[in-house]
Amino acid sequence: MIVSTQKPLEQIVAALEGGSRVFIIGCAKCATVCKSGGEEEVFRMQDALTLAGKEITGTIVIDETCHMLRTARDLRSRREQVEEADFLLVLSCGAGIQSVAEAAEKKVVAGTDSKFLGNIRRFGQFEQRCSLCGDCRLNDSGGVCPVTVCAKGLLNGPCGGMEEGCCEVDRNNRCAWVTIYERLTGQERVRQLDAITPARDFALKRHPNSLKLEK
Amino acid sequence: MPSHFAHKLAADEFVITAEIAPPKGCDPAGLMRTAISLAPFVDAINITDNQGANMRMTPLVAAGMLVREGIEPIMQLTCRDRNRLALQSDLLGAAAMGVKNVLALTGDDIGCGDHRQGRAVFDLDSVLLLQTIGALNSGFDLNGAPLAGATDFLAGAAAAPEVEPFDATRPKLVKKAAAGARFFQTQAVFNPERLAYFHDAVQPLGVKVIAGILVLKSARMAEFINLNIPGLKVPLPVIERLATAADPAAEGVRIAIELALQCRSICSGIHVMAMGRYEVVPQLIAAIRS
Ligand code: SF4
Ligand code: SF4
Numbered sequence: 001m002i003v004s005t006q007k008p009l010e011q012i013v014a015a016l017e018g019g020s021r022v023f024i025i026g027c028a029k030c031a032t033v034c035k036s037g038g039e040e041e042v043f044r045m046q047d048a049l050t051l052a053g054k055e056i057t058g059t060i061v062i063d064e065t066c067h068m069l070r071t072a073r074d075l076r077s078r079r080e081q082v083e084e085a086d087f088l089l090v091l092s093c094g095a096g097i098q099s100v101a102e103a104a105e106k107k108v109v110a111g112t113d114s115k116f117l118g119n120i121r122r123f124g125q126f127e128q129r130c131s132l133c134g135d136c137r138l139n140d141s142g143g144v145c146p147v148t149v150c151a152k153g154l155l156n157g158p159c160g161g162m163e164e165g166c167c168e169v170d171r172n173n174r175c176a177w178v179t180i181y182e183r184l185t186g187q188e189r190v191r192q193l194d195a196i197t198p199a200r201d202f203a204l205k206r207h208p209n210s211l212k213l214e215k
Numbered sequence: 216m217p218s219h220f221a222h223k224l225a226a227d228e229f230v231i232t233a234e235i236a237p238p239k240g241c242d243p244a245g246l247m248r249t250a251i252s253l254a255p256f257v258d259a260i261n262i263t264d265n266q267g268a269n270m271r272m273t274p275l276v277a278a279g280m281l282v283r284e285g286i287e288p289i290m291q292l293t294c295r296d297r298n299r300l301a302l303q304s305d306l307l308g309a310a311a312m313g314v315k316n317v318l319a320l321t322g323d324d325i326g327c328g329d330h331r332q333g334r335a336v337f338d339l340d341s342v343l344l345l346q347t348i349g350a351l352n353s354g355f356d357l358n359g360a361p362l363a364g365a366t367d368f369l370a371g372a373a374a375a376p377e378v379e380p381f382d383a384t385r386p387k388l389v390k391k392a393a394a395g396a397r398f399f400q401t402q403a404v405f406n407p408e409r410l411a412y413f414h415d416a417v418q419p420l421g422v423k424v425i426a427g428i429l430v431l432k433s434a435r436m437a438e439f440i441n442l443n444i445p446g447l448k449v450p451l452p453v454i455e456r457l458a459t460a461a462d463p464a465a466e467g468v469r470i471a472i473e474l475a476l477q478c479r480s481i482c483s484g485i486h487v488m489a490m491g492r493y494e495v496v497p498q499l500i501a502a503i504r505s
Contacts, residue, residue: 151324152295152321152322152324152335152337152340153337154321154337154340155340155342155343156340156341156342156343156387156390157342157383157384157386157387157390158383158384158387159321159340159341159445160320160321160373160375160378160402160445160446161323161324161445161446162378162383162384162446163378163379163445163446163448164379165379165380165383168323168324168327168445168446169324169326175383177383177387178380178383181380181382181383181386182383190386193386193387194386194389194390194393195390196342196343196346196390196393196394198343199299199338199339199343199357200338202338
């Protein structure tokens with residue numbers, strides 16, 4: 001899922017400068033799970049902004065704001081409330097915010113910061129394991145992503161900052177390359193680490209990326 | 216023509232290197248003064264590359280200036296601040312300036328330096344950088360396009376003999392050797408037995424081992440290093456020795472000399488990390504050469 005956090009209220013209020021009527025949009029998927037823009041957060045935002053002197057023309061929680069057609073359709077179903085508003089405040093990931101921006105002429109305010117593609121450890125705890133590099137290497141690294149879990153994204157083994165199995169960049173984290181080494185040793189295929197992994201092909205990461213499935 | 220340093224290594228002669236950081240500024244006078252004062256005592260001088268992710272003059276120019284002075288540099292080059300184009304063009308520039316030795320490094324975490332908001336590159340890693348140097352040496356760029364003039368670098372890499380778990384670092388050492396590393400300059404050694412073990416482990420790779428010797432000044436400095444410099448760990452007994460010494464600065468030199476003498480018989484050379492106290496280097500090297 002896409003992990004996002006809500007921007008501080010002062011920042012949101014500052015971004016709403018110059019208008020008093022706000023329509024609030026949340027997302028029923030990722031933003032709900034990470035509590036940045038679900039039903040509850042939209043409701044709280046409504047209260048907070050009302051206290052800050054804003055008038056809320058309406059709210060909606062869209063099922064997958066990243067779904068562009070659905071977002072456009074759902075906003076049309078609330079056309080009056082949307083029309084009345086000076087701003088559409090969106091509490092979803094950056095992709096969802098742009099679905100809204102494309103669907104409506106109104107000024108759109110981003111109420112969140114999108115952080116990473118996250119695994120869910122347990123309720124309210126998320127960890128980055130994949131950074132969508134476009135050329136998955138997990139088959140060669142024992143199922144541990146060197147691109148993401150190694151803080152430097154190194155492909156050929158631990159850097160000189162590894163100490164006692166911990167990562168130089170954050171000593172609370174285990175060095176990805178120690179984990180990879182241990183896993184491959186356990187699976188009796190550690191020798192494969194002796195082969196040099198070629199450099200990444202960043203052409204695969206050019207953006208804006210798109211994908212169109214064959215019919 | 217191979218460098219003096221390369222020649223000595225190949226001839227199995229003991230080498231001594233030291234390191235200098237380029238200035239934080241554009242005035243090279245201090246750098247050159249230090250280099251000139253160290254040159255008579257060492258075989259080559261490492262020029263660090265934004266060490267600890269602290270921004271300084273590019274090692275390319277600093278190393279080139281040493282060459283002009285007739286001093287042999289080992290240019291350190293990290294993957295943190297340059298993508299593959301910049302690495303290659305800096306290497307070509309270095310070769311044009313007469314730089315012959317390169318130490319290929321990953322680079323410390325950008326978050327430990329003075330530009331924490333910067334973007335770390337890591338387009339390549341140290342193994343891939345060594346391969347790149349190999350490609351330039353054979354007259355081609357990383358994508359196989361021919362160069363007008365091949366480089367003639369002696370490439371080296373870093374190694375950490377005392378790191379735990381050491382075995383997890385072995386495959387990378389194998390790859391560094393396969394990618395063309397001809398010498399390892401190690402992290403600071405405090406336990407010569409570990410250095411001997413390391414030396415035996417890498418012996419089959421045919422890479423010369425140059426042991427890092429750190430010159431400490433005080434217990435406080437050692438503690439600072441332990442907290443702030445990635446990959447450097449001063450053991451407690453050494454810190455205690457410094458803490459209880461009447462003259463900690465002199466004790467630091469004594470510790471360095473003791474370690475260097477113990478390492479001398481184990482490896483192919485000593486790399487002195489003076490931590491700014493360049494004035495003690497001649498004394499230390501005289502002791503090693505004695
Ligand atoms: S290698 Fe890592 S970042 Fe790339 S796709 Fe696989 S898990 Fe994701
Ligand atoms: S310590 Fe390990 S995980 Fe951390 S940056 Fe270095 S190689 Fe990557």
